[in-house]
Amino acid sequence: MTDAFHGRTALCCFLATLLVAIAIRSAAIGLLRNRLDEDPDSYAVLAEQIARFGTFGFAADRPTAYRPPLYPLTLSLMAVDGRVSRAAVGGLHIALGAFAAGGTWVLASRWIGSTRAATCAGILVAVDPLLINQSVLVMTETLATALVVAVLLLADAWRRRPRVRSAIPLGAALALGVLCRPTFLAWVPCVFVWMAFGDSAASWRMRIRRVGPAAIGFLIVMAPWWIRNAARFGEFIATTTHGGYTLLLANNDSFYDHLAARDENSWDASSLDPLVRRLERDYGSNDAELDRAHSRLAWTTMARRPAMAVWSAARREVELWNPMPRAVEGRWSSVPIRAGIAAWYVLQFAMAIRGLFALRGRSQAWSAWGPAWALGLVLVSVHSLYWTNARMRAPFEPVIALAAALGGLGACRPTTVRDTCSTTRRSAVRRSAERRGLADG
Incomplete structure (x- = not known):
């Protein structure tokens, strides 16, 4: 009776989390639906080109690899008469937001055991200001966040039962993440290392067998993009031809001069336009070569001004984790709203740090959270070089919510993490016994 009661309670809490996520995103999209007409990164344009002409490009006769393909491909599936409607984008984002909140709930129930x-973790994702803001924009953050949750769920399933049939979907999900957000490419080897060395007693042959199926799943999903790029552009393009520009955007003389002047106003990126146009004239017909030219110029600037390169990297880290959103183009312009959001994130970050301390000395718990921490390290590392702002951490918000829930509620019950770890150890012992043929039945 008690188990049935707790089961019904958990189900009600899970459904409530989904309803909160759906309701808040529906309200936000309804109130700010005009923002769905904006297309700052041309994803809707790409989706409509795919729907109309079957070409991933900004024009029917000009294929591109400038943007990652997954999000526009997803939008193109919902196009009607070659057009992507507000309702289609809004419905997709509501569903993805609900999945992210519900998936975070499931992860917390497994990792924290409460x-x-x-429910706290799921609600934190459901009402997260940054995620809600991105849900009313035609941008990749909403899909990327859902994919992070999917990867963590699949990684946890593999950790509990490391089999081929759970490893292949994990690798495939990682590939989908890369096709949505190229930053995730640096996450892939981290997850593979976690898979290989999760069992310290495993032989090297066993380590390869643990990672191999996931690598196969990853390659199967990535291969069409790689083959397409090789056929279209005559060379291997791992992700996109946009990385060089974002590296240059973060490392150029204009931006460095702005930082050196201690100007508190936002840097005007349009000051870079003359340089970008000159490079486009020189390399415009070859996107891959233009991407390399952007990268070369950025690295040259960093080598010529190393002190400013270090200072700009520090500033980017501050921007990445800034709890207060900047007022840009009329958004987040209300000081009380921005202050409230800042207070929200300061409290959440404090609880997340407390959650980290709750995991001290518990190696099994750290192992369970391994892919999540790896993603945080990847974001910190990549965005120390590439252009960043607070929205770049959006896919990591579910992990912050998990740590905050542990710090705020899970850490109040000292047995929670310990019991979860004990269960993990018992499962590991049972699997080991099964391999040796000593387990019953």
Whole structure:
């Protein structure tokens, strides 16, 4: 009776989390629906080109690899008469937001072992200001966040039962993440290392067998993009031809001079336009070569001004984790709203740090959270070089919510993490016994 009661309670909490996520995103999209007509990164344009002409490009006769393909491909599936409607984008983002909140709930219930903490984590994702803001924009953050949750769920399933049929989907999900957000390419080897060395007693042959199926799943999903790029552009393009520009955007003389002047106003990126146009004239017909030219110029600037390169990297880290959103183009312009959001994130970050301390000395718990921490390290590392702002951390918000739930609720129950770890150890012992043929049945 008690188990049935707790089961019903957990189900009600899970459904409530989904309803909150759906309701808040529906309200936000309804109130700010005009923002869905904006297309700052041309993803809707790409989706409509795919729907109309079957070409991933900004024109029917000009294929591109400038943007990652997954998000526009997804939008193109919902196009009607070659057009992507507000309703289609809004519906997709509501569904993805609900999945992210619900998936975070499931992860918290497994990693923390508390229905209260699981509900707290799920609600934190459901009402997260940054995620809600991105849900009303035609941009990749909403899909990327859902994919992060999917990867963590699949990684946890593999950790519990490391089999081929759970490893292949994990690798495939990682590939989808890369096709949505190229930054995730640096996450892939981290997850593979976690898979290989999760069992310290495993032989090298066993380590390869643990990672191999995931690598196969990754390659199967990535291969069409690589083959397409090789056929279209005559060379291997791993992700996109946009990385060089974002590297240059973060490392150029104009931006460095702005930082050196201690100007508190936002840097005007349009000051870079003359340089970009000159490079486009020189390399415009070859996107891959233009990408390399952007990268070369950025690295040259960093080598010529190393002190400013270090200072700009530090500033980017501050921007990445800044709790207060900047007022840009009329958004987040209300000081009380921005202050409230800042207070929200300061409290959440404080609880997340407390959650980290709750995991001290618990190696099994750290192992379970391994891919999540790896993603954080990847974001910190990549965005120390590439252009960044607070929205770049959006896919990491579910992990912050999980740590905050542990710090705020899970850490109040000292047995929570310990019990979860004990269960993990018992499962590991049982699997080991099964391999030796000593387990019953």
